[in-house]
Amino acid sequence: MTDTVALDPNRHVPGLTRPGFRQTVHAEWIKFWSVRSTAWSVIAMLVLGAGLTTLICATNAEWLASSEADESPGSFITFGMTFAQVTAIVLGTLTITTEYGTGMIRATLAATPRRGQVLAAKAVVLVGTLFVAGTVTAFAGYLGGNVFLDREGIGLALSDDGVLRSMVGSGLYMAGLGLLAAAVGLLVRHTAAALSIVLALVFVVGTMVVLLPGAWGEWTSKLMPGNAGAGVATPVSFNPYLLDPWTGFAVFCAEVAAVLLVGHLAFRRRDA
């Protein structure tokens, strides 16, 4: 064959850089924000997270200020994040599973055959978005809820113990949850299945294991991802049986990393 077309991927656009990780992240960023579910999930997080925190503070401020109160205002100031978790899980799951549901994963991998690079880019976009959205949501909830706490003279200052940490911690926890959901999505490749697994793990199993007898129950409960990771996202937890915030978050990160590693291996081995 003498008349082969010269192999030069740059021939049409002189001086163009070889695409790398930055281009993959850019592509994933466009993909992420060009479907409506992303904006809706972020709005839902903000409304649920900040709205419910404000609501619960408004309705409980008087009781919290009274002598009957047996909970700390610090537990209430991030209350809505418990529900906002769902949106982070949904967003993380959809990032992966819609690609399999629609067959888009083939277009993605044809454009970027290096699968590790695709996964890393998706993680960067997801983590970045959820960290910012989670932190903003927690902060909005703090501002909204604190209005009512202040009115009863039990308002929290940002400089109070754990308040600022819980704002940033909320962002970190949402980002971690999103990654966990994405990793499960990689393993099961099906939206409903992945959502059920992660929601059950965080909301059902996480609260049920405490029923295991004795120290078993206490430790399994402390180590469940939803419990280990949530401590960092609130100044004072409702649940007294938690690891220290940052210790718990480290455990949570390790768990997310483990599932992500397994998901990554499956992603690399399987046919698209």
Place this chain on the structure above:
Amino acid sequence: MIEARGLTKKYGARTAVDGISFTVGPGRVTGFLGPNGAGKSTTMRMVLGLDRPTAGSVTVNGRHYAGSPAPLREVGALLEARALHPGRSARDHLRWLAASNAIPARRVDEVLDQVGLTDVAGQRVGRFSLGMGQRLGIAVALLGDPPVVVLDEPVNGLDPEGIRWVRRLARTLAEQGRTVFLSSHLMSEMALTADHLVVIGRGRVLADCTMSQFIAEHAASYVRLRSPQRTEVAGLLTREGLDVTAVDDELRVQGRDAAAVGELVGRGGLLLHELTLVSSSLEDAFMTLTASSVEYATRTETTAGAPR
């Protein structure tokens, strides 16, 4: 140039592609023909590094697809028109693809224009008809202005005008010196577009030749004769070195056209009742060639479901 060597893909016990080897050269349209379930799409997925071969290898321009730094600028592919998120607009779909391979953003508008989707570029692709989805898929394939173009069943869902457009496009791309690899299960479609044919059935290569060779070998015509002096006519033509077969009450003669055969018989002073040129269609030839694999495909669909 696409080169497959001993390419094999097994899904459990089922062999989808069974050690096939072929070369798709530049400057021509190579048709990849086979009945549904013959292994065409599996082969094309392996070309693009989406499915990992069980054995053998396939390279594009001398290297594995995944080794390309910017694959969309080397190989443009239409795999499935529906490999799209229904909620994303056509333009956004092309935008992220362009971004991933550092293709200048202006190419997005160029290919939209080229496939005639400019007016609907902002619409969500979930609302697209099958034909529009197919056009978008072709736009994706052309986005990186690649020297190799792979199109899996490109005319599916297109109206007659769209089908003619795809034919012209494939021819034009080949004339520009590109490698064009086009799959179809329609022989008639291939006859109009392809210069070279790779026919597969049941995961094996049944024919790999130019279109004219294929026509000469598989769609051979013959002259049908009826005569009250059948034996004498057969004897005469055989002595002239022609290939004569008796089928029922007719004779089938190969090697000369109808006029030449008629003259021979006339010069021999024998009677003729019928003299007809019969040419079997390419479609017939294809059906005969792939008959066993069609049976196979039908059987697996009904018993085992459609394996992906």
